[in-house]
Each structure stands twice: as structure tokens, then as C-alpha cells.
Amino acid sequence: MKEKLMEDLKWRGLLYQQTDEAGLEDLLNKEKISLYCGVDPTADSMHIGHIVPLLTLRRFQMHGHRPILLVGGATGMIGDPSGRSEERQLQTTEQIDRNVAGIKKQMEQIFDFNSENGAQMVNNNDWVGSMSVIEFLRDFGKLLGVNYMLAKDNVASRLDSGISFTEFSYMLIQGIDFNHLFNNYGCRVQIGGSDQWGNITTGLEVIRKTHEEEVKAFGITIPLVTKADGTKFGKSAGGAVWLDAEKTSPYEFYQFWINTADADAVKYMKIFTFIEREEIEAFEITVQEEPHLRKAQLRLAEEMTRLIHGQEALDQAIRISKALFSGDLKTLTANEMKDAFKDVPSFEMAKEDKNIVDFIVDSGVSPSRRQAREDVTNGAISLNGERVTDTAYEVSAADRLDDAFTIVRRGKKNYKMVKFV
Incomplete structure (x- = not known):
């Protein structure tokens, strides 16, 4: 089982750098270990780009090892220079606390906390926050030479544009974290994104010297x-794909994975899901032989939406998708419609009864009154999934969902949201 873990990580393309591949493999063959991954609370939610190291940590848990989840209440106040060309905006303690709470909730969705090797969650503010400046400089500042720190990529890349002492000290604080977890939790391994190599090796140096x-x-x-x-992963038309349902709804989250390109579908199944190798290899064949069926994308979307948002949210996302595909919107609730049509063109209109012809012309759905009458009589116009064929029809409060909006469809796929003010 343990040997299979590292083989599986290699097959999935999840190993980039290791400090001692043979030594780690030997350790995993001999005992169950604790290992950790850290997330700084720079926002009150993680996005999908954050979760690859966490999902990798979850794979270790599934093989009997214990994950330690570090939320950086202290390091979040400092700012990691890795992968950035300029200083981060410092956040207030209150905002950091809110962010920590949001991230903890999302980690609880991904990890098992109740088994024999249940995940442990820690906050580095618990040991770094109480440390005095003198303690920091005396006990840890003397461990690393300035030249050693300047040689790290995350610092060296910032020397021309400028880096403050605050961000310069970040790697040492993360080194203190690894050392603390090593001493107090028996933690033997740190996992991170490729931009964390300098911080991780600094932690190993602190452990060695203490x-x-x-x-x-x-x-x-x-x-x-x-x-x-070649485009950036994790972005949709609306920006970052967040784990927080208020920022990226489960339906939008589901659609992001559904829209994965054929060339990426199997790769993402390997990286993000816990589907077994044999099944993924079968999907690889369907992508090549039956790409139009999009079976891999459907399975990917289902697995990821269920993992992050749960079965009920997945069922809702599927129901919305089917309703939009069939055009039968009557099966959707007002909230589901608002969610589904969040990004369609919209038009604001006063709350008043209006003839259907005037309504669709004024809202820009049809370009002229003549065309509007033709669209209505031909059955091309629907309000909230209900077809309107009578040019004398009055659009009224009964057509306003939540007394706030109406979804108008012209033809098969042209939608507009009319918002009432």
C-alpha cells in the first residue's frame, strides 16, 4: 500500500521536487508518519489553485498517514513573497481571523478528522504570535546566513523590484513552523506547491541546526x-474559481469542470480526483474515441462538486444544467434561476405591468415591435420557462421571481435577465 502511494503520485504527475526521494520512500515503507501542508489566510476562501497540495496530503491520509493542516494566522500577517513581484497589502487581525475561519471550514470538507489517523488543524499564530522580537532574533535569526536567504528564488526574484524585511523574514518564520511541528507533533514531511521549495528547504535547515x-x-x-x-489554470470568465459557494456557486463550480478541454480532462482527473488508475485509463480511451460525449468532463465535474460542496449541491447543479439544456426552466426555483443566469446579459426596468411586445422591445430582447410581435406569435418568447404566444399578454408581478427579476428567452439559447428596480 505504501509503495503504491508514491507510484500513484508519480503516475498522477504530483511529484515535482523531493529533498531525499530514497530516504522518504524508506521511511514510508517502515512507519506511519505525520506530514503537513500550510495555507496562509490571504482571503476568506481558498480557490481551486490552492487545493492541489491539500488533495495530495489527503492521499497520504488515505494510505494511513496523519495530515497536519496549518492555517497561517501569523504568516498571513507577514505575506509570502513567493510568486509575487510586489508586496502584499497587510490585513488587519480581524480580517485574518475571518479568513482563518473560512479556510478551516473548507478543509473540514476535504479531510477526515474522525478516524484513527484523523487530520489535525493548527494555527501558527499559537506559537509565533507570542514570540518576542528578541526571542525571534536570538533563537532563530542566528541560524541562517543572509547569503543563504538571498540565494533562495523567492527572495532573489524580488531583489530588483524591492523586498521589505517583513517579507524577507517570511521563510524563516515558515522554517520555525516546520521545526515546531517536528518537535511537538512528530511531523516529518512538508508538502507545498513548486513555489514553496525555498521555504520548505529553509524549514529543513532550521530543524537540522536546532x-x-x-x-x-x-x-x-x-x-x-x-x-x-498554456493559459492560467483556475480562472473562469468571472475570475478565480473559489471553494466558497457564495463566491463561486456550486453550479458555476460544476460548469467550470464540465468546460474542461479534452486535452486537460484526464490530466485533471489524475490531479484532482481520487478515482482509481484503471478507471481513469478507461476514460482516457473515451476522450480519444468518443470526445463528443464528454464522459470524462462529466465525471470530473461530479467528483469535484461532490467533494467541495456535497451531494445535495451536486444534485442541484445537475438539475440546473439539465433544465438549461432542455429549456425547461419551470423545474427550477427562483434562486436556482438567479444562479444559472448570473452571467447572462441583463436589463433594468421599473416594476410596472407592461404588454409583452413593449416588454421585449424595451428590454432589448427583440429589435423592433414588428419583430417582437412575430417572435411572440411564432412561439419564440418564453418568460421563466413559460412560452408566451399572445401579443396581448400583460407582463405583471406574477412574472417577477422573488419580485426582482424575470428570465426571458428568445429562440433556443438567447437569454436575458430583466431586473426590476
Whole structure:
């Protein structure tokens, strides 16, 4: 089982750098270990780009190891220079606390906390926040030379544009974290994205220099996820794809995965899902032989939506998708319609009864009154999924969902949301 874990990670393309591949494999063959991954609370939600190291950590848990989830209440106040060309905006303590709470909730969705090797959640503010400046400089500042720190990519890349001492000290604080978890939780491994290599190896250096006897700790990084066309992964038309349902609804989340390109579908199944190798290889064949059926994308969307939002949210996302495909909107609730048509063109209109012809012309659905009458009589106009064929029809409060909006469809796929003010 343990040997299979590392083989599986390699097959899925989840191993980028390792500090000691043979040593780690030997350790995993001999014992169950604790290992950790950290997330800084820079926002009150993670997005899908954040979760690859966490899902990799979950794979270790599924093989009997114990994950430690570190939420950086302290490091979040400092700002990681990795992968950035300028300083982060510092956040207030209150905002950091809100962000920590949001991220903890999302981690609880991904990990098992109740089994024998249940996940543990920690906040580095618990040990870094109480440390005085003198303690920091005396006990840890002396461990690393400035030249050592300047040579790290995450610092070296910022020297020309400028880096404050605050962000310069970030890697040392993360090194303190690894050392603390090593001492107090028996943590032997840190996992992170490829941009975390410098921070992870700094942690190993701190551990080495604070222990007289030789100790074994390890670091692993995960490759950056990219799209086949070279564009940035994790972005949709509306921006980042968040795990928070208020920022990215389960339906939008589901649609993001459904819209995965054929060239990326199997790759994402390997990286993001826990589907077994044999089944993924079968999907690889369907992508090549029956790409129009989009079986891999459907399975990918189902697995990811269920994992992050639960079965009920997945069922709702599927129901919305089917209703939009069939054009039968009557099966949807007002909230589901609002969700489904969030990004369609909209028009604001006063709350008043209006003849259907005037209504669709004024809202820009039909270009002229003549065309509007023709559209109505030909059955091309629907309000909230109900076809209107009578040119004398009066659009009234009964057509306003939540007394706030009406979904108008012209033809098969031209939708507009009329918002009432």
C-alpha cells in the first residue's frame, strides 16, 4: 500500500521536487508518519489553485498517514513573497481571523478528522504570535546566513523590484513552523506547491541546526497546474474559481469542470480526483474515441462538486444544467434561476405591468415591435420557462421571481435577465 502511494503520485504527475526521494520512500515503507501542508489566510476562501497540495496530503491520509493542516494566522500577517513581484497589502487581525475561519471550514470538507489517523488543524499564530522580537532574533535569526536567504528564488526574484524585511523574514518564520511541528507533533514531511521549495528547504535547515543529533525530515513540492493551451489554470470568465459557494456557486463550480478541454480532462482527473488508475485509463480511451460525449468532463465535474460542496449541491447543479439544456426552466426555483443566469446579459426596468411586445422591445430582447410581435406569435418568447404566444399578454408581478427579476428567452439559447428596480 505504501509503495503504491508514491507510484500513484508519480503516475498522477504530483511529484515535482523531493529533498531525499530514497530516504522518504524508506521511511514510508517502515512507519506511519505525520506530514503537513500550510495555507496562509490571504482571503476568506481558498480557490481551486490552492487545493492541489491539500488533495495530495489527503492521499497520504488515505494510505494511513496523519495530515497536519496549518492555517497561517501569523504568516498571513507577514505575506509570502513567493510568486509575487510586489508586496502584499497587510490585513488587519480581524480580517485574518475571518479568513482563518473560512479556510478551516473548507478543509473540514476535504479531510477526515474522525478516524484513527484523523487530520489535525493548527494555527501558527499559537506559537509565533507570542514570540518576542528578541526571542525571534536570538533563537532563530542566528541560524541562517543572509547569503543563504538571498540565494533562495523567492527572495532573489524580488531583489530588483524591492523586498521589505517583513517579507524577507517570511521563510524563516515558515522554517520555525516546520521545526515546531517536528518537535511537538512528530511531523516529518512538508508538502507545498513548486513555489514553496525555498521555504520548505529553509524549514529543513532550521530543524537540522536546532537538533544536536542527526534527524530525518523531508520536503515535497507539487508541480504548477497548467492548461494544455498554456493559459492560467483556475480562472473562469468571472475570475478565480473559489471553494466558497457564495463566491463561486456550486453550479458555476460544476460548469467550470464540465468546460474542461479534452486535452486537460484526464490530466485533471489524475490531479484532482481520487478515482482509481484503471478507471481513469478507461476514460482516457473515451476522450480519444468518443470526445463528443464528454464522459470524462462529466465525471470530473461530479467528483469535484461532490467533494467541495456535497451531494445535495451536486444534485442541484445537475438539475440546473439539465433544465438549461432542455429549456425547461419551470423545474427550477427562483434562486436556482438567479444562479444559472448570473452571467447572462441583463436589463433594468421599473416594476410596472407592461404588454409583452413593449416588454421585449424595451428590454432589448427583440429589435423592433414588428419583430417582437412575430417572435411572440411564432412561439419564440418564453418568460421563466413559460412560452408566451399572445401579443396581448400583460407582463405583471406574477412574472417577477422573488419580485426582482424575470428570465426571458428568445429562440433556443438567447437569454436575458430583466431586473426590476
